[in-house]
Amino acid sequence: MHGAHGDDGQDPKEKINYRATFNLLCGLIAPEKRGFFAAFAWLLLSSALSLLSPIIAKYIIDTTIPAKDSRLLIMAVGALFLNSVLFLAFNYLLQMRLVRTGQQIITGLKKRMLAHMLALDLPFYGEYPVGRLTARVQADTSSLYELFTETTVTIFRDILMFIVTFAIMFYFSPRLTLMLSSVFPFVLAISFIFLRKSTTLFVTVRKLTSEISGFLTEHINAIALLQVFNREKMTAEKLDVINKKKFDAELSAEFMMIIFYLSIILLSPVSIAIILGMGGGWAIDHTISIGTLVMFILYIDKLFEPVFRLSEHISIIQRSFAAGHRIHGILARKPAIVDSPAPRYIRSIREGIEFQNVWMRYTDAAPWSLKDISFTLPKGKSLAIVGETGGGKTTVTNLLFKFYDHQKGKILIDGVDLADISLKSLRTSIGLVHQDIYLFPGTIMQNLKLMDESIPDAMVHDAIKTIGLEAFFKHHNLDKQIVEKGVNLSAGEKQVISLVRAMTLNQEVLVLDEATSHIDPYTERLINTAMQRLLKTRTMIVIAHRLSTIRHADNILLVSEGEIKESGTHEQLLEKSGIYSRYYKLQFGEKAA
């Protein structure tokens, strides 16, 4: 359901852990403190310059003009011009520094999140859908970027600007400054009301945006299904509903913003009216100079801007804390399956693999997926697992790779508990060909090497020869480009490629999980011939429905409802006349028995 990741992934009832998030943010800022200090220095300089120009203007009006000193006038105007140019230069340096520092932090953070996520286990990926993880890495880090560039340093400028402007104005005319201050409550009220309203509306817009993209991803992924069942119109109508909602929310949000800016703009003529009305009267009485009036008009924006930006800062801070909290949620997540403190490294398997009374369930609430499973797989021998769909065959291999943990019993490799064996060494020595075949965009050759260019081509050709698939790869050029998810290949072609890939990577134990289920009988016969040879020489686990594939395995387990119902060689199992022999008769007819 798109509802699962239709929101931006946050449970509204979930409390933000401010302390942990604050620590995360500080941890991000700390390595970049030099960048922030530099930005701060440029900020002080540019603020000082921007505060200076109204004073120069006052000086020109009140001093140089009455003195009729044109030399002084030119110098003062020159100073004003230079001041503006320097202000632009420092402002440029400030912005560049902030952008650079912000990008540095966000790039580092993304790298850290990706590295962290890659180490996390499959149960984690069961919990977080892909769309939500993408949002964590993209949208949430953008929120933090906004915090670092728009708020961290700038909020100081706004506070400083306000205080200094107020002080200067107060110094030149306390009366007029206090008169102007009567506008503050309005500025604050308008800012808070409108920005609050528009922020909630923008949150709605964001949620609807991610709902639409979730909806699109799901439905485009299932396009063939939708078209076959004529669901295009229904899908379009559903999308229309969300789209219309987004349209309305977007419009209201923008309306709020426009009203907000217009009312802020309106404050400017009001303030100028106050300055010219009240101050003008005092100027007639000669209790205030014309230069001071001009200076006040020039200062107005510098006084109000920080005040109405305050609410913007607050909403950025709120948003960043929500984003930071979610990022922390991922970074704080420890892999469920980790190496023991002193892991054992296995280089090669000498004796074999053993399951001893293994019980496993995926969650505490789920029924047992494996019940009391015991078997041994000596080195060089082959084990086949057959049984009905959902019986627990894949689960056996999931445990062997430590994708999941089991609850009871022991899994031993050469007598060493699997729990004590380093994950990395375990996964480099067992090879897997899975029924969910994933191919990367790239050539067939690159895929066969699993994107590892250090593997020589000769190894690939050897693997192809071992399985006897030279003819297949005559038709399928190794330079052929595979597109994303391998949609330009048939299911069977993908299986052949991933089978050769497992052979190329040449690991010690080969696990094939329904590896040939989509392959045509002709190609399968080719593979089967190779397979019969492999079954006699390699340590392997083969899960297959077609019994012809596995009849030469050294040991066959019949797994059903999480239990081993029967075990033995093909001949022994046929003799038993149990479930296996019934399966066999189903596939090859009565006579085959």
Ligand SMILES: Nc1ncnc2c1ncn2[C@@H]1O[C@H](COP(=O)(O)OP(=O)(O)O)[C@@H](O)[C@H]1O
């Ligand atoms: N990732 C998972 N999370 C929860 N339950 C699972 C998961 N994978 C499989 N199961 C459940 O475990 C049981 C065994 O599944 P599996 O080992 O995949 O069967 P199969 O024999 O078809 O390979 C099934 O009932 C299935 O619903």
Ligand SMILES: [Mg+2]
């Ligand atoms: Mg399976």
